[in-house]
Amino acid sequence: MDPTGNVGLLKCIYNIWKKPSKKAIIIYRWAKKMHDKNYKHIPIFLTNKLVVNYGSFISLNANIGRNLDFRHINGIVIGDGVTIANNVVIYQQVTLGGKNLGDFQKGNYPSIEDGVTIFAGAKIIGNITVGANSIVGANSVVINDVPANSVVAGIPAKVVKKLSY
Incomplete structure (x- = not known):
């Protein structure tokens, strides 16, 4: 090992860069x-790179916190006014967006709080809040607020379990 630690740093950078989901987040940031x-x-070029390379769109007007984790980057859509807090995990084919054209000006986009996990294919639409440490089940359509520490599933999504931490 290099006494300056440069080999470890290069290895760390290489490990991050070889993962498409990590690379997509870096490009977005x-x-x-x-x-x-x-x-x-340049921002338009980079967001177009996300669309072409990963089939995903993340609006530059979205507010995204620390430690966002895309488990599989393919097909993720994050609309203009979406707010995502810290330590959120999002799987493939998830859509976070407004219900109608012009919703950005009205603020009608979802807000995802800390520690939420959104499984594959889920759609979270409109001016709603997904509470902290909640889980959104695969292929769920969320059109109402989700309380903190809940598991929701179905079309439309309903609370199926309360989590106790």
Whole structure:
């Protein structure tokens, strides 16, 4: 091992970069940072790269917290006004968005709180809140608020279990 620790750092960077889901989050964060600094073309190029390479769209107007984990990046759609807190896990084919065109101006987008897990194919639509440490079951359609520490499933999603931590 290199006494300066550079080999370990390079190995860490390589391990992050070889995982498509980690790479997608890094690309999004670069695009978001440039978008927030009013760059025009580079953020659009980077978000288009996400669409082409991973089939996923993440709006530059979304607010995403720390430690977002995409288990499988394919087909994820995160709309304009979505707010995602910290330590959220999202699986493939998940849609977080508004119900109607123009919802961004009205603020009609979901808010996902800390520690939520959203399983494959789930759709969370409209001005709703998914409470902290909740689980959204696969292929569920969430159109109502989800209480904290709950498991929801179905179409439309209903609470099927309360979690105790």
